[in-house]
Amino acid sequence: MSILVDRETRVICQGITGKAGAFHTAGCLDYGTNLVGGVSPGKGGTKSEHGLPVFNTCHEAVAATDADATMIFVPAAFAADAAMEAADAGCALIVLITEGIPTLDMVRLREYLDDKGTLLVGPNCPGIITPGECKIGIMPGYIHQPAEDGRKAVGIISRSGTLTYEAVWQCTSRGLAQSTCVGIGGDPVKGLNFIELLELFEQDETTDAIVLIGEIGGSDEEEAAEHIRQNVTKPVVAFIAGRTAPPGKRMGHAGAIISGGEGTADSKVRALREAGVVVADSPAEIGESVAELL
Amino acid sequence: MPGMKVHEYQARQLLAEAGVPVPASRVVETAEAATAAYNDIRGRVVVKAQVFAGGRGKAGFVKLCSDAAEVRAAADFMLRNRMVSPQTGPQGIAVKKLLIASAVDIAKEYYAAVVVDRGRRRPVVMVSREGGVEIEVVAKEKPEAIVKHWLHPHLGLLEFQLAQLVAALGITAKEQVAAARKVIRGLVDVFYKYDCSLAEINPLVCTASGEVMAIDAKMNFDDNAVFRHKRLQEMFDPSEENPMELRAKEHNLSYIALEGNIGCLVNGAGLAMSTMDIIKLHGGEPANFLDVGGSVTAEGAVEAFRIILSDHKVKGVLVNIFGGIAKCDTIAEALIAAAREIGFKVPVVVRLEGTNVERARTMLKEAAIEQLITAGDLTDAAKKVCAKVA
Numbered sequence: 101m102s103i104l105v106d107r108e109t110r111v112i113c114q115g116i117t118g119k120a121g122a123f124h125t126a127g128c129l130d131y132g133t134n135l136v137g138g139v140s141p142g143k144g145g146t147k148s149e150h151g152l153p154v155f156n157t158c159h160e161a162v163a164a165t166d167a168d169a170t171m172i173f174v175p176a177a178f179a180a181d182a183a184m185e186a187a188d189a190g191c192a193l194i195v196l197i198t199e200g201i202p203t204l205d206m207v208r209l210r211e212y213l214d215d216k217g218t219l220l221v222g223p224n225c226p227g228i229i230t231p232g233e234c235k236i237g238i239m240p241g242y243i244h245q246p247a248e249d250g251r252k253a254v255g256i257i258s259r260s261g262t263l264t265y266e267a268v269w270q271c272t273s274r275g276l277a278q279s280t281c282v283g284i285g286g287d288p289v290k291g292l293n294f295i296e297l298l299e300l301f302e303q304d305e306t307t308d309a310i311v312l313i314g315e316i317g318g319s320d321e322e323e324a325a326e327h328i329r330q331n332v333t334k335p336v337v338a339f340i341a342g343r344t345a346p347p348g349k350r351m352g353h354a355g356a357i358i359s360g361g362e363g364t365a366d367s368k369v370r371a372l373r374e375a376g377v378v379v380a381d382s383p384a385e386i387g388e389s390v391a392e393l394l
Numbered sequence: 395m396p397g398m399k400v401h402e403y404q405a406r407q408l409l410a411e412a413g414v415p416v417p418a419s420r421v422v423e424t425a426e427a428a429t430a431a432y433n434d435i436r437g438r439v440v441v442k443a444q445v446f447a448g449g450r451g452k453a454g455f456v457k458l459c460s461d462a463a464e465v466r467a468a469a470d471f472m473l474r475n476r477m478v479s480p481q482t483g484p485q486g487i488a489v490k491k492l493l494i495a496s497a498v499d500i501a502k503e504y505y506a507a508v509v510v511d512r513g514r515r516r517p518v519v520m521v522s523r524e525g526g527v528e529i530e531v532v533a534k535e536k537p538e539a540i541v542k543h544w545l546h547p548h549l550g551l552l553e554f555q556l557a558q559l560v561a562a563l564g565i566t567a568k569e570q571v572a573a574a575r576k577v578i579r580g581l582v583d584v585f586y587k588y589d590c591s592l593a594e595i596n597p598l599v600c601t602a603s604g605e606v607m608a609i610d611a612k613m614n615f616d617d618n619a620v621f622r623h624k625r626l627q628e629m630f631d632p633s634e635e636n637p638m639e640l641r642a643k644e645h646n647l648s649y650i651a652l653e654g655n656i657g658c659l660v661n662g663a664g665l666a667m668s669t670m671d672i673i674k675l676h677g678g679e680p681a682n683f684l685d686v687g688g689s690v691t692a693e694g695a696v697e698a699f700r701i702i703l704s705d706h707k708v709k710g711v712l713v714n715i716f717g718g719i720a721k722c723d724t725i726a727e728a729l730i731a732a733a734r735e736i737g738f739k740v741p742v743v744v745r746l747e748g749t750n751v752e753r754a755r756t757m758l759k760e761a762a763i764e765q766l767i768t769a770g771d772l773t774d775a776a777k778k779v780c781a782k783v784a
Binding site: 120124176177199200201202203204205206207208210211212226238239240243258259260261262263264265266269286288289313315316318319320323339341342343344345381382383384 | 510512513515516517546547548586589591616618619621622660661662663664665667668669670671672674675680683688689715716717718719747748749771772773776
């Protein structure tokens with residue numbers, strides 16, 4: 101078991117003929133992802149360098165391939181539109197890798213997707229992976245350990261890309277598998293957040309523990325802490341990046357009002373510890389902390 | 395999201411174009427022009443230095459004047475002296491532009507702002523009768539004094555919301571209601587039109603003669619959206635930015651100068667922050683935050699080395715790369731090029747993992763760079779670099 105994606109997930113790539121799209125499509129295919137085609141306006145009817153069918157629109161791609169998920173590498177200026185097209189075409193899960201999307205585009209996109217019930221991972225994220233089954237994104241596959249042979253497995257949720265790899269690698273090095281790892285991205289307005297994913301991991305039979313990687317800014321971690329206190333029975337390990345970051349480089353004044361003055365690493369660490377979460381002090385101790393709990 | 399800023403006079407200009415009433419004003423660059431501007435405006439005026447740094451009032455760079463001679467003296471002082479405030483550092487900053495604005499008799503001060511509420515994933519309009527003071531203080535001590543209306547992502551500001559916002563300000567006289575509506579509508583329009591992350595009027599005032607107008611405005615713009623606003627690109631003023639940070643930005647590097655002596659080169663903001671965290675945990679002090687980003691090229695990474703090594707405080711460098719989009723061999727190529735071009739005079743501890751790591755390790759081994767020390771994991775890397783600079 102896993103959450104959101106598995107070996108049955110049928111994936112297309114929007115932007116498959118671009119440099120990044122082509123490179124990471126190859127990576128996902130190598131990993132064994134069930135990638136069934138791609139979209140690149142104006143190049144419909146051709147084959148990608150990987151031999152996959154290329155379509156002009158998402159609607160054509162979904163009709164021809166029965167895809168239910170998409171991985172988007174479209175440039176920032178057009179990425180929100182690409183995601184809306186995917187949702188309209190019937191993709192149930194959108195993994196938006198693109199970074200630099202304007203916040204107001206994300207505001208409009210989220211509303212559109214919520215209306216349709218479409219799930220979004222990202223933007224500005226590494227993507228999602230169920231080790232051994234399905235990788236949708238840019239993470240290095242080999243660092244992951246599939247949940248098999250009765251290994252204990254962790255579910256990972258992270259606002260940071262590369263720090264997620266760090267946490268995964270530490271778990272794998274200690275013999276711990278991962279059920280699914282989700283990089284939710286660090287943008288202020290995004291798709292799936294800690295709470296929705298905590299719920300999914302709590303219900304997932306394979307997941308024995310949950311790793312939550314947050315960072316300074318906003319109040320998502322504090323809200324996650326409250327959710328954990330009330331609803332999560334599985335052990336949770338957390339790390340908050342930016343405990344030593346100098347203040348004042350991030351938020352405008354009025355933004356701090358909205359988050360009620362929260363957003364500091366201390367506030368997040370305190371909230372999580374009060375909710376019974378083990379918070380690692382060093383980014384190098386995430387894996388060790390999970391291993392000790394299991 | 396915090397992003398680009400514009401000067402007060404530019405924010406006023408954007409608001410005025412959106413129909414928000416603002417006092418008559420002129421922007422000048424010389425004392426002569428200031429006098430000429432005064433002769434157009436007349437009465438009492440405020441002379442204000444146009445800089446991003448706060449603390450202008452206390453530094454003497456905002457001055458109320460009643461005649462041409464006073465305006466000339468104030469302008470002369472501000473253009474000749476560097477402004478020093480807690481926000482500028484002891485060296486202060488040069489003032490190039492002044493705003494000469496008609497001073498109004500204020501009867502009542504209000505606050506109005508639009509900002510993105512990340513929790514609710516939509517913009518929120520906030521108004522308060524407690525204007526002219528720091529809104530953070532109001533939020534903390536009297537949160538009920540701030541009235542908020544969240545904007546529908548597709549519909550924007552609705553009529554009933556506008557009516558309720560104006561009512562919340564306690565404005566009831568017919569003409570003033572009409573003016574206040576124009577102000578809030580205009581503020582929301584500017585927020586959307588230019589992809590603001592913050593658009594704020596503080597204070598919004600009602601004058602003794604009953605006019606409603608914006609006296610001071612502050613705007614920040616979403617960095618991710620500046621590409622689609624030529625107007626904002628033209629307004630960009632790099633004079634108060636850190637030159638190294640600007641240089642980094644040109645190469646798509648995210649760099650923030652800090653006080654320590656360990657230079658950091660990392661991919662990903664989260665990992666970059668964590669690398670700083672672990673350096674401190676092992677007794678060291680980072681000299682900078684530097685995220686090379688996902689789509690980094692070898693050239694970009696070499697530039698990153700140039701920037702880090704041009705900081706003379708740097709006694710050691712920690713390179714921490716977990717390859718995803720960024721590839722380890724790209725970083726290895728940059729390390730080799732940087733060693734050849736700049737030369738490593740300080741120890742460079744390198745920790746690589748992820749995409750193409752094997753090829754990268756082979757490349758580095760073959761290049762046999764002096765001063766280069768490889769590390770196994772994050773703790774090992776942090777310990778090694780801290781020991782080297784100690």
